[in-house]
Amino acid sequence: MIAENLQRIREEIAACAAKRRRAASPGPVKLVAVTKNHAVDAMREAIDAGAQAIGENRVQEALGKADVLQRDVEWHLIGHLQTNKAKQAVPLFQLIHSVDSERLALEINRVAGRCGKVQDILLQVNIASEESKFGVFKEAALPFAQFASRLENVRLSGLMAIAPHYADAEKTRPLFQEMFELFESLKAMRIPHTNFEWLSMGMSNDYAVAVEEGANLVRVGTGIFGERQY
Numbered sequence: 001m002i003a004e005n006l007q008r009i010r011e012e013i014a015a016c017a018a019k020r021r022r023a024a025s026p027g028p029v030k031l032v033a034v035t036k037n038h039a040v041d042a043m044r045e046a047i048d049a050g051a052q053a054i055g056e057n058r059v060q061e062a063l064g065k066a067d068v069l070q071r072d073v074e075w076h077l078i079g080h081l082q083t084n085k086a087k088q089a090v091p092l093f094q095l096i097h098s099v100d101s102e103r104l105a106l107e108i109n110r111v112a113g114r115c116g117k118v119q120d121i122l123l124q125v126n127i128a129s130e131e132s133k134f135g136v137f138k139e140a141a142l143p144f145a146q147f148a149s150r151l152e153n154v155r156l157s158g159l160m161a162i163a164p165h166y167a168d169a170e171k172t173r174p175l176f177q178e179m180f181e182l183f184e185s186l187k188a189m190r191i192p193h194t195n196f197e198w199l200s201m202g203m204s205n206d207y208a209v210a211v212e213e214g215a216n217l218v219r220v221g222t223g224i225f226g227e228r229q230y
């Protein structure tokens with residue numbers, strides 16, 4: 001089931017990427033298989049079927065799984081990161097999607113320096129300005145990028161957004177368009193020590209629209225693994 005789901009989603013992503021209207025399309029799309037609340041067995045099945053990147057939203061859960069997984073895979077942190085957990089997160093994750101404050105970026109920088117690592121991060125943007133969501137408002141993205149530019153052991157590599165959940169995914173389109181424009185405008189500024197490579201947006205219910213609007217990193221859980229058991 002997992003292998004078939006992955007295959008179907010990859011095909012749909014490719015089809016949506018081909019439909020992009022913009023000339024400045026960011027190239028191939030990377031799929032992050034979101035495995036939170038799913039067992040290590042299911043993760044292995046996905047990896048063996050070709051999943052190259054794993055997304056987890058809790059540091060503790062990811063560390064436990066990494067210990068027993070026995071697979072070489074990229075780890076992506078997609079959930080909110082508390083400043084005091086940066087110590088544990090930095091050694092494991094290739095990309096932290098959910099950075100949402102200068103304070104957190106500063107702590108990641110400090111820990112990464114100690115690990116001898118340059119940590120790739122994304123800035124999480126609260127695109128619909130929802131009270132319940134993490135992330136900075138759009139207006140804060142440029143000041144954050146300028147701040148991150150001065151951190152030696154952090155590389156700001158793009159933006160991440162979680163759209164509101166609409167039954168009709170079409171409703172997310174204007175929000176994804178706004179994110180793409182923000183992403184492109186920041187990229188065009190060529191801020192030193194930043195590398196606007198990734199636009200992380202789209203989940204099971206809205207990844208098709210996200211890819212059509214320029215996402216090149218999509219985070220899909222339910223579509224691959226089925227409903228999570230909490």
Ligand SMILES: *Cc1c(COP(=O)(O)O)cnc(C)c1O
Pocket residue numbers: 034036057078079162202203204205219220221222223
């Ligand atoms: C859980 C989660 C996903 C995946 O959600 P699905 O609807 O299961 O695809 C993507 N991004 C983030 C930040 C998540 O927490």
